[in-house]
Amino acid sequence: MNMIREWDWSTVIDAFPLIFKAMWITLGMTIACYAFALVFGLVWTFIRRVRIKPLQRLISFIMEFIRTTPPLVQLYFIYYAWPLVPYVGVTLDPITTSILGLGIHFSTYISEIYRSGIESVDKGQWEAATALNFSTRQKWTKIILPQAIPPTIPMLGNYLIIMFKEIPLTAAVGVGGMLLTAQKYGAKFYEYMEPLTLVALFFLLLSYPSSILVQKLEQKMNRRFDKKPGGSNNGKEVTAS
Amino acid sequence: MEPIVKYEDVHKSFGDLEVLKGIDLNIAPAEKVALIGPSGSGKTTIIRLLMTLEKPTSGYIEVDGDPLWHKEVNGKLVPADEKHLREVRGKIGMVFQHFNLFPHMTILKNCTVAPINVLGMDKEEAEQRAVEMLEKVGLADKLEAYPSQLSGGQKQRVAMARALVMRPKVMLFDEVTSALDPELVGEVLEVIREIAEEGEMAMILVTHEMDFARDVADRVVFLDNGVIAEQGKPKDILENPQSERLQSFLERFRTSSSS
């Protein structure tokens, strides 16, 4: 086993601009995948509210399946196997593959958050809204959603951070974010330490303040909604590798 | 006779809030003292200091001749360490308002875990003693049940048995019936009464049950706003209150408990 070389500042200076540039790609991918997950999460949530037992079971099973299998393999499936699927298959570029793959994977988690938000609204609220003769649409927009959404915001924020840390996975299908850039740099000059350490620091610098922000938000929400601290997803941040 | 518990000018503050403002109180061995007073007057705090759940801000407490929060080194009093606290703590037992039974242990285990681990008793002896106490509180048929399977009154009786097996010299009761449904209060008070009649243990009872206090206590202490405002024989205190504060406290009490 070879020893760790000495830290070389000139390599840092050399690699920094490349990684800094790739950071924007990583951030852009984060936003894109996350937005897709937010929307697709809604889809799950609404299909599951359709009161047909077999359909509900099927959807729950599919979601469980997606949640418990590796996103890496899901990316491979979309990238390598989807083009061969009869009739609907098309070849997708790495970016679209990643948005679909990570987006769908995370949408199953996001959907649970939506559901918990909706279920957290007291049943009496529905009854009160009915008693006041609101239409179904009004019930949702005026009574239920305004109460269901705010408590989920910190959890959704958590998942944005988790998504961010999951983006390097897309390097496996060739998206040129920070990790792939560092890896390529390493392969070219055989200098892995500085670029990879830079990538790690970038992740830390971006995600740590964000997670503190989310924590603050959560405390504020708990106060506002008079909940016990940490009731919802205390320490429950997960990764999805 | 030397008192078993001595408070000398004990003060306790939580942050800026001074809760106890100089408590002097002696309790004789085997004496039963009822502690009454309005909410927030510091009753709980007084007995929590004795159980070492709270540390006094200043003052001196003695248990059975030993300083509680201090120890003597070369004739000087220095703050007590954990070792010293554990020695003195062995003489005190406590029953809590919310029982605080160990939910993951059977009733029997609840009553033997401390004798075995703290007193170093062997299992058989501990179980024998525990069963004896559980019989006394009328729960010998529940040995293998878990706390969640008992009613509040039963839980509280187990909690008493658990404290009794340690054979403390002083037993503290903090409003042990106030978390119970009204119809369960009687059974718990009955058990306390029996324990009290056996005699040898000193007891401090924080209670809102005035009739009970009159029956069981040798002395009633009225605490108001962090000081002992009045104390004496139950009959005198409860029927012939001197201070206006105590009069109005008892008055309020009569109206609220008869309603």
Next chain:
Amino acid sequence: MAISGYLDILSVLSRGLYYTISILIVSAIIGYIIAFVAGFGRISRFSFIRRFTMIYVEFFRGTSLIVQLFWFYYVLPLPNFWAGTLAIGLNYGAYMSEIVRGSILAVPKGQTEASIALNMSNWQRMRLVILPQALRMMLPEFGNYLIQMVKATSLVSLIGLTDITYQAMVYRASNIPQSIEVFVILLIVYFLIALPLIALTRWLERMSSKGVARE
């Protein structure tokens, strides 16, 4: 496709099963040990221990698992088996230490007070009263994280460890027309590995609702 084709794929995947499972077991063991060490560190009486463990936890939660994996593999450099198990173990250990800490703090204060009233020592209080109750809260969460770790093991294929994902990629490279079957079977195999763990977690969840004090 003929049955024999599916069997081919399965037999290729089974060659990777040894690594997938052993990576899972070793990283889980590392992860759980770290979780307890760091979890207790976070509530230590000594502030320098608290600070040190907090830095560790925030560092491993703040940087991405894949980045850590690559760092261990390319920078240290560790052999790929140890890079994989250490990265997964240290990363999940950091997350799970929060569970350990949270569960211990979640045991109601009355339990501590009752143990003091029964004159237990600090260690007896932890061993006899607090930990047994905290464990009940932790176990279902540990189960959830174990399922996450199954997924994480697939990452080791990226550093050349011949787990099932790696084997699938190799097989696919020379059998391009079978890509769909390869990945579908691979996904199903992962699901089957996770299935007993899902059942275990559900069971632990049911068990843990018993025997914890509530205030």
